[in-house]
Amino acid sequence: MVPRSQKGMMEHPMTLSLADIFAARNAISGIAVRTPLVPSPAMTEVAGAPFLMKLETTQPVGAFKLRGAVNAVSRLPEGTKGVACCSTGNHGRGVAYAAHAKGIRAVVCMSQLVPQAKVDGIRALGADVRIVGRSQDDAHAESIRLCESEGLIEISPFDDPHVVAGQGTIGLEILEDCPELAMLLVPLSGGGLAGGVALAAKAINPAIRVIGITMDRGAAMHASLKAGHPVEVEEVASLADSLGGGIGLQNRLTFDLCRRHLDDVILVTEEEIYRGMQSIYFDERMVAEGASAVGHAALLAGKLPKASGPIATILTGRNVDMAAFTKVVTGEDVPLGDVTVKGQRHAA
Structure with missing residues (x-):
């Protein structure tokens, strides 16, 4: 893969290979952990x-x-002064953690739509946080400005081959633990996770069905795939806030990966995400973000095609706004900007 330039921008290659994902596994060993695949x-x-x-x-x-x-x-060059990124929360946490481990500065740019709990979590990891505008595009513009004015290197939340290769290691682990997997459900946002995981899974088992799942409002990758090219969408508040944000009109990597390797994209409503979060809490006894629940949501809504064998979904994160989460698990209404998700009790 092509290294970053000193100006902080990445010259992206046209392709990413399984070998890059195996190399990423070696690079992240000892910091990121191999996570369990459980029934x-x-x-x-x-x-x-x-x-x-x-x-x-x-x-x-x-x-x-x-x-x-x-x-x-x-993969940063020697002498790097620091890094900057835009984030809806979890990428910022990852960059802050990784930068702290390397002993360099991290600046994380986020929009006003990011829950305060995620902002606080990133600050706690030692990063400088900038709140800019009401969209991921606004936050991205600030990240680019910082790179140009302060000599930082940008780490994109998705459109970076090193980032995508790192996320693709999840696909390696899943297929190693369950070689007979028939269907893989991947939360879909900018395509870093979905593109990397789908590339790895399809390279190992071309017959596997990989399905991206996202919310039905403000889903940039879905709209872009439907249009045949990257498009802008209006960002809105969602229980699956980690799936918000655009993919960039100049997207150079993840749009193509998703177009080539995803078999389908399924949209779920806020009410369905709500039920998915409840299911993970009550049935699995776990706390998870709305983005983690889209696989459960699609299954419970009867939206998945029939599988010929085992199905796996990725619980992507647990960094949920606990005030909103408490409303969900207690069956209360949850206001989301100009809409309200009506409360519903979990059926035992």
């Missing part, structure tokens, strides 16, 4: 096939984003 008896009963959960919630920063961040930071 869900409750969802197995619903699916009529073995249903497995990849617990990225057990990473040191509580989310999968640590993998890509560590791999990207490990």
